[in-house]
Amino acid sequence: MSSLVRLLGFTTLRCGCIVGKYREVATKREVAYVEEKGGICTSHWHRRNHTIMSERLGSSPIATLSSQAS
Numbered sequence: 714m715s716s717l718v719r720l721l722g723f724t725t726l727r728c729g730c731i732v733g734k735y736r737e738v739a740t741k742r743e744v745a746y747v748e749e750k751g752g753i754c755t756s757h758w759h760r761r762n763h764t765i766m767s768e769r770l771g772s773s774p775i776a777t778l779s780s781q782a783s
């Protein structure tokens with residue numbers, strides 16, 4: 714990790730992978746890194762210390778945004 718990031722929390726995916734969610738301070742972008750590869754995980758996208766897109770986590774960022782706005 715070269716840029717400054719803040720830890721938001723950890724998520725365990727259905728495949729068993731543990732993902733750490735971070736906020737990139739410079740870009741305010743949310744990024745997720747695979748912290749621990751799940752034992753039953755067969756996804757090639759999930760590799761230790763690799764970035765995965767938030768959309769792939771199955772979360773709903775749109776709902777979060779709308780609830781914050783009101």
Ligand SMILES: [Zn+2]
Pocket residue numbers: 726728729730751754755756759
């Ligand atoms: Zn996985």
